Amino acid sequence: xxxxxxxxxAIDRVVTAxxxxxxxxxxxxxxxxxxxxxxxxSASVIHAFGGKTRAIVTAGGAAGAKLEQFLSQAGFPVDxxxxxxxxxxxxxITDRNGLTVKLNEPGLPMDRTELMRLERLxxxxxxxxxxxxxCGSVPPGVPSSYYARLISIxxxxxxxxxxxxxxxxxxxxxxxxxxxxRPNQQEAERLLDMALITRxxxxxxxxxxxxxxxxxxxxxxxxRGAVAAxxxxxxxxxxxxxxxxxxxxxxxxxxxxxxxxxxxxxxxxDSLRLGVAAxxxxxxxxxxxxxxxxATGEMYKQVELRA
Numbered sequence: 001x002x003x004x005x006x007x008x009x010a011i012d013r014v015v016t017a018x019x020x021x022x023x024x025x026x027x028x029x030x031x032x033x034x035x036x037x038x039x040x041x042s043a044s045v046i047h048a049f050g051g052k053t054r055a056i057v058t059a060g061g062a063a064g065a066k067l068e069q070f071l072s073q074a075g076f077p078v079d080x081x082x083x084x085x086x087x088x089x090x091x092x093i094t095d096r097n098g099l100t101v102k103l104n105e106p107g108l109p110m111d112r113t114e115l116m117r118l119e120r121l122x123x124x125x126x127x128x129x130x131x132x133x134x135c136g137s138v139p140p141g142v143p144s145s146y147y148a149r150l151i152s153i154x155x156x157x158x159x160x161x162x163x164x165x166x167x168x169x170x171x172x173x174x175x176x177x178x179x180x181x182r183p184n185q186q187e188a189e190r191l192l193d194m195a196l197i198t199r200x201x202x203x204x205x206x207x208x209x210x211x212x213x214x215x216x217x218x219x220x221x222x223x224r225g226a227v228a229a230x231x232x233x234x235x236x237x238x239x240x241x242x243x244x245x246x247x248x249x250x251x252x253x254x255x256x257x258x259x260x261x262x263x264x265x266x267x268x269x270d271s272l273r274l275g276v277a278a279x280x281x282x283x284x285x286x287x288x289x290x291x292x293x294x295a296t297g298e299m300y301k302q303v304e305l306r307a
Contacts, residue, residue: 055074
Protein backbone atom coordinates (compact mmCIF):
# COMPACT_ATOMS: atom_id res chain seq x y z
CA UNK A 1 0.00 0.00 0.00
CA UNK A 2 1.17 3.50 -0.91
CA UNK A 3 -0.51 6.02 1.37
CA UNK A 4 -0.86 9.67 0.31
CA UNK A 5 -1.75 12.62 2.51
CA UNK A 6 -3.30 15.83 1.20
CA UNK A 7 -3.80 18.09 4.21
CA UNK A 8 -4.72 21.15 2.11
CA UNK A 9 -6.74 19.84 -0.88
CA ALA A 10 -8.78 21.97 -3.25
CA ILE A 11 -11.43 22.05 -5.88
CA ASP A 12 -9.33 22.64 -8.99
CA ARG A 13 -11.16 24.85 -11.47
CA VAL A 14 -9.37 24.61 -14.82
CA VAL A 15 -10.21 27.16 -17.52
CA THR A 16 -8.83 26.78 -21.04
CA ALA A 17 -8.72 29.94 -23.15
CA UNK A 18 -7.77 30.54 -26.75
CA UNK A 19 -4.89 32.71 -25.57
CA UNK A 20 -3.51 34.46 -22.49
CA UNK A 21 -2.69 38.11 -23.20
CA UNK A 22 -2.60 41.47 -21.40
CA UNK A 23 -4.83 44.39 -22.36
CA UNK A 24 -6.98 42.42 -24.79
CA UNK A 25 -9.85 39.98 -24.57
CA UNK A 26 -9.55 36.21 -24.66
CA UNK A 27 -12.27 33.60 -25.03
CA UNK A 28 -12.92 30.65 -22.76
CA UNK A 29 -12.99 27.39 -24.69
CA UNK A 30 -13.70 25.03 -21.80
CA UNK A 31 -14.04 24.96 -18.03
CA UNK A 32 -14.11 22.06 -15.63
CA UNK A 33 -13.69 21.21 -11.97
CA UNK A 34 -11.95 18.27 -10.31
CA UNK A 35 -10.53 17.17 -6.98
CA UNK A 36 -7.14 18.83 -6.56
CA UNK A 37 -4.11 18.43 -4.35
CA UNK A 38 -0.70 16.81 -4.79
CA UNK A 39 -1.56 13.71 -2.77
CA UNK A 40 -4.81 13.19 -4.68
CA UNK A 41 -2.96 13.56 -7.97
CA SER A 42 -0.29 11.11 -6.79
CA ALA A 43 -2.85 8.50 -5.75
CA SER A 44 -4.58 8.87 -9.14
CA VAL A 45 -1.33 8.15 -10.99
CA ILE A 46 -0.44 5.18 -8.79
CA HIS A 47 -3.93 3.75 -9.26
CA ALA A 48 -3.70 4.20 -13.04
CA PHE A 49 -0.39 2.30 -13.00
CA GLY A 50 -2.09 -0.61 -11.22
CA GLY A 51 -0.62 0.14 -7.79
CA LYS A 52 -2.42 -0.25 -4.49
CA THR A 53 -2.99 3.16 -2.94
CA ARG A 54 -5.12 4.98 -0.39
CA ALA A 55 -5.56 8.74 -0.09
CA ILE A 56 -6.11 10.61 3.17
CA VAL A 57 -7.73 13.99 2.59
CA THR A 58 -9.24 16.76 4.72
CA ALA A 59 -12.56 18.28 3.66
CA GLY A 60 -14.90 20.94 5.00
CA GLY A 61 -17.86 23.08 4.00
CA ALA A 62 -19.74 23.09 0.70
CA ALA A 63 -16.54 22.83 -1.32
CA GLY A 64 -15.50 19.91 0.88
CA ALA A 65 -18.78 18.13 0.10
CA LYS A 66 -18.10 18.64 -3.61
CA LEU A 67 -14.56 17.31 -3.11
CA GLU A 68 -15.96 14.17 -1.46
CA GLN A 69 -18.33 13.69 -4.37
CA PHE A 70 -15.47 13.86 -6.87
CA LEU A 71 -13.36 11.46 -4.80
CA SER A 72 -16.20 8.93 -4.53
CA GLN A 73 -15.54 8.24 -8.22
CA ALA A 74 -11.74 8.08 -7.92
CA GLY A 75 -11.54 4.28 -8.08
CA PHE A 76 -9.21 3.97 -5.07
CA PRO A 77 -10.03 4.12 -1.34
CA VAL A 78 -10.15 7.56 0.26
CA ASP A 79 -10.31 8.47 3.95
CA UNK A 80 -11.92 11.85 4.66
CA UNK A 81 -10.89 13.78 7.77
CA UNK A 82 -13.64 16.37 8.15
CA UNK A 83 -12.69 19.85 9.33
CA UNK A 84 -14.64 23.00 10.19
CA UNK A 85 -12.97 25.24 7.60
CA UNK A 86 -14.06 25.48 3.98
CA UNK A 87 -12.01 23.50 1.48
CA UNK A 88 -10.22 25.93 -0.80
CA UNK A 89 -10.76 26.47 -4.53
CA UNK A 90 -7.79 26.90 -6.88
CA UNK A 91 -7.96 28.42 -10.35
CA UNK A 92 -5.79 27.35 -13.27
CA ILE A 93 -5.97 29.23 -16.57
CA THR A 94 -4.19 27.75 -19.56
CA ASP A 95 -4.16 28.42 -23.29
CA ARG A 96 -3.55 26.34 -26.40
CA ASN A 97 0.12 27.40 -26.48
CA GLY A 98 0.82 25.96 -23.04
CA LEU A 99 1.00 29.26 -21.16
CA THR A 100 -0.44 28.63 -17.69
CA VAL A 101 -1.38 30.79 -14.71
CA LYS A 102 -2.22 29.08 -11.41
CA LEU A 103 -3.91 30.97 -8.56
CA ASN A 104 -4.19 29.11 -5.25
CA GLU A 105 -6.14 30.02 -2.15
CA PRO A 106 -4.06 29.47 1.03
CA GLY A 107 -6.72 27.38 2.79
CA LEU A 108 -8.20 27.81 6.25
CA PRO A 109 -6.54 26.99 9.58
CA MET A 110 -7.04 23.64 11.31
CA ASP A 111 -7.31 23.53 15.09
CA ARG A 112 -5.38 21.25 17.43
CA THR A 113 -8.27 18.79 17.80
CA GLU A 114 -8.56 18.39 14.02
CA LEU A 115 -4.81 17.82 13.68
CA MET A 116 -4.82 15.19 16.41
CA ARG A 117 -7.78 13.42 14.78
CA LEU A 118 -5.92 13.44 11.46
CA GLU A 119 -2.78 12.04 13.07
CA ARG A 120 -4.76 9.18 14.63
CA LEU A 121 -6.16 8.32 11.21
CA UNK A 122 -2.69 8.34 9.65
CA UNK A 123 -1.29 6.15 12.43
CA UNK A 124 -4.06 3.62 11.85
CA UNK A 125 -3.43 3.47 8.10
CA UNK A 126 0.35 3.18 8.46
CA UNK A 127 -0.15 -0.39 9.67
CA UNK A 128 -0.77 -1.53 6.11
CA UNK A 129 1.53 0.88 4.27
CA UNK A 130 5.01 0.63 2.78
CA UNK A 131 5.19 4.27 1.67
CA UNK A 132 3.71 7.50 2.99
CA UNK A 133 3.67 10.43 0.56
CA UNK A 134 3.33 13.82 2.30
CA CYS A 135 2.11 16.10 -0.44
CA GLY A 136 1.40 19.78 -0.81
CA SER A 137 1.18 22.86 1.37
CA VAL A 138 -0.05 22.92 4.94
CA PRO A 139 -2.95 25.27 5.79
CA PRO A 140 -2.23 28.52 7.67
CA GLY A 141 -1.69 27.99 11.37
CA VAL A 142 -0.71 24.33 11.07
CA PRO A 143 2.71 23.86 12.72
CA SER A 144 5.51 23.75 10.17
CA SER A 145 6.80 20.72 12.09
CA TYR A 146 3.69 18.65 11.31
CA TYR A 147 5.19 16.78 8.35
CA ALA A 148 8.41 16.24 10.29
CA ARG A 149 6.39 14.62 13.08
CA LEU A 150 4.67 12.30 10.59
CA ILE A 151 8.02 11.35 9.04
CA SER A 152 9.31 10.34 12.47
CA ILE A 153 6.17 8.31 13.15
CA UNK A 154 6.48 6.57 9.78
CA UNK A 155 10.13 5.72 10.41
CA UNK A 156 9.18 4.07 13.71
CA UNK A 157 6.75 1.90 11.71
CA UNK A 158 9.45 1.19 9.07
CA UNK A 159 7.39 3.02 6.43
CA UNK A 160 9.29 4.90 3.74
CA UNK A 161 8.38 8.54 3.10
CA UNK A 162 8.33 11.01 0.24
CA UNK A 163 8.15 14.70 1.17
CA UNK A 164 6.73 17.12 -1.40
CA UNK A 165 6.03 20.55 0.06
CA UNK A 166 7.42 24.09 0.40
CA UNK A 167 8.65 26.67 2.90
CA UNK A 168 9.26 25.93 6.57
CA UNK A 169 7.39 22.62 6.31
CA UNK A 170 9.92 21.53 3.69
CA UNK A 171 12.92 22.64 5.72
CA UNK A 172 11.78 20.98 8.95
CA UNK A 173 10.58 17.91 7.11
CA UNK A 174 14.00 17.40 5.52
CA UNK A 175 15.64 17.61 8.93
CA UNK A 176 13.43 14.70 10.04
CA UNK A 177 15.12 12.46 7.46
CA UNK A 178 12.54 11.46 4.81
CA UNK A 179 13.40 8.64 2.42
CA UNK A 180 13.18 11.07 -0.49
CA UNK A 181 12.37 14.75 -0.82
CA ARG A 182 11.09 16.11 -4.16
CA PRO A 183 11.27 19.91 -4.41
CA ASN A 184 10.78 21.70 -7.69
CA GLN A 185 13.20 24.40 -8.78
CA GLN A 186 11.32 27.29 -7.16
CA GLU A 187 10.89 25.42 -3.86
CA ALA A 188 14.59 24.54 -3.82
CA GLU A 189 15.54 28.16 -4.51
CA ARG A 190 13.45 29.31 -1.54
CA LEU A 191 14.89 26.55 0.63
CA LEU A 192 18.51 27.39 -0.22
CA ASP A 193 17.94 31.15 -0.61
CA MET A 194 19.69 31.25 -3.96
CA ALA A 195 18.88 31.24 -7.67
CA LEU A 196 19.41 27.95 -9.47
CA ILE A 197 20.33 28.67 -13.07
CA THR A 198 23.14 26.47 -14.32
CA ARG A 199 23.71 22.73 -14.33
CA UNK A 200 26.40 23.22 -11.68
CA UNK A 201 23.83 24.97 -9.49
CA UNK A 202 21.47 22.01 -9.78
CA UNK A 203 24.15 19.47 -8.92
CA UNK A 204 25.29 21.50 -5.91
CA UNK A 205 21.70 22.03 -4.78
CA UNK A 206 20.81 18.33 -4.50
CA UNK A 207 24.03 17.68 -2.60
CA UNK A 208 23.29 20.52 -0.17
CA UNK A 209 19.68 19.44 0.38
CA UNK A 210 20.76 15.87 1.07
CA UNK A 211 23.23 17.10 3.69
CA UNK A 212 20.30 18.79 5.45
CA UNK A 213 18.94 15.36 6.39
CA UNK A 214 17.10 13.66 3.50
CA UNK A 215 18.20 10.16 2.54
CA UNK A 216 17.79 11.09 -1.12
CA UNK A 217 16.77 14.13 -3.17
CA UNK A 218 14.98 14.52 -6.50
CA UNK A 219 15.09 18.08 -7.83
CA UNK A 220 12.33 18.52 -10.40
CA UNK A 221 13.32 20.85 -13.24
CA UNK A 222 10.29 20.80 -15.53
CA UNK A 223 11.28 20.47 -19.18
CA ARG A 224 14.89 19.87 -18.13
CA GLY A 225 13.96 16.69 -16.27
CA ALA A 226 15.43 16.07 -12.84
CA VAL A 227 18.65 15.84 -10.87
CA ALA A 228 18.88 13.36 -8.00
CA ALA A 229 21.26 12.63 -5.15
CA UNK A 230 21.22 9.24 -3.40
CA UNK A 231 23.76 7.05 -1.67
CA UNK A 232 27.03 8.49 -3.01
CA UNK A 233 25.72 9.29 -6.47
CA UNK A 234 24.31 12.27 -8.32
CA UNK A 235 22.50 11.56 -11.59
CA UNK A 236 20.43 13.46 -14.14
CA UNK A 237 17.35 12.26 -16.00
CA UNK A 238 16.97 14.15 -19.28
CA UNK A 239 13.67 13.99 -21.21
CA UNK A 240 13.26 14.68 -24.92
CA UNK A 241 12.00 18.04 -26.13
CA UNK A 242 8.20 18.02 -26.21
CA UNK A 243 5.38 20.49 -26.77
CA UNK A 244 4.03 21.01 -23.26
CA UNK A 245 0.38 22.05 -23.02
CA UNK A 246 0.05 22.28 -19.22
CA UNK A 247 2.94 21.57 -16.83
CA UNK A 248 0.73 21.81 -13.71
CA UNK A 249 0.71 18.44 -11.96
CA UNK A 250 3.65 17.03 -13.92
CA UNK A 251 5.77 17.00 -10.76
CA UNK A 252 3.05 15.07 -8.94
CA UNK A 253 3.11 12.47 -11.72
CA UNK A 254 6.89 12.26 -11.42
CA UNK A 255 6.85 11.63 -7.67
CA UNK A 256 4.01 9.12 -7.88
CA UNK A 257 5.60 7.12 -10.71
CA UNK A 258 8.92 7.12 -8.84
CA UNK A 259 7.37 5.73 -5.65
CA UNK A 260 5.29 3.19 -7.60
CA UNK A 261 8.45 1.96 -9.36
CA UNK A 262 10.38 1.71 -6.09
CA UNK A 263 7.48 -0.23 -4.60
CA UNK A 264 7.74 -2.59 -7.59
CA UNK A 265 11.38 -3.25 -6.72
CA UNK A 266 13.00 -1.18 -9.45
CA UNK A 267 16.32 0.56 -8.84
CA UNK A 268 16.54 4.22 -7.85
CA UNK A 269 17.94 5.14 -11.26
CA ASP A 270 15.24 3.29 -13.19
CA SER A 271 12.51 4.69 -10.93
CA LEU A 272 13.80 8.22 -11.55
CA ARG A 273 13.77 7.59 -15.29
CA LEU A 274 10.16 6.39 -15.13
CA GLY A 275 9.20 9.36 -12.94
CA VAL A 276 10.60 11.86 -15.43
CA ALA A 277 8.82 9.99 -18.23
CA ALA A 278 5.50 10.27 -16.38
CA UNK A 279 5.98 13.97 -15.71
CA UNK A 280 7.00 14.73 -19.29
CA UNK A 281 4.14 12.75 -20.83
CA UNK A 282 1.65 14.40 -18.46
CA UNK A 283 2.85 17.90 -19.36
CA UNK A 284 1.89 17.20 -22.98
CA UNK A 285 -1.79 16.84 -22.04
CA UNK A 286 -4.31 19.70 -21.75
CA UNK A 287 -5.42 20.95 -18.34
CA UNK A 288 -4.35 19.09 -15.21
CA UNK A 289 -4.16 15.60 -16.67
CA UNK A 290 -1.94 12.56 -16.15
CA UNK A 291 -0.41 10.25 -18.70
CA UNK A 292 -1.40 6.60 -18.78
CA UNK A 293 1.02 3.82 -17.94
CA UNK A 294 1.25 3.06 -21.67
CA ALA A 295 2.09 6.65 -22.63
CA THR A 296 4.60 6.81 -19.79
CA GLY A 297 6.22 3.61 -21.00
CA GLU A 298 6.68 5.07 -24.48
CA MET A 299 8.20 8.25 -23.06
CA TYR A 300 10.45 6.19 -20.77
CA LYS A 301 12.31 4.93 -23.85
CA GLN A 302 13.32 8.50 -24.68
CA VAL A 303 14.54 9.60 -21.23
CA GLU A 304 18.31 9.59 -20.90
CA LEU A 305 20.21 9.03 -17.65
CA ARG A 306 23.50 10.81 -17.11
CA ALA A 307 25.83 10.18 -14.18
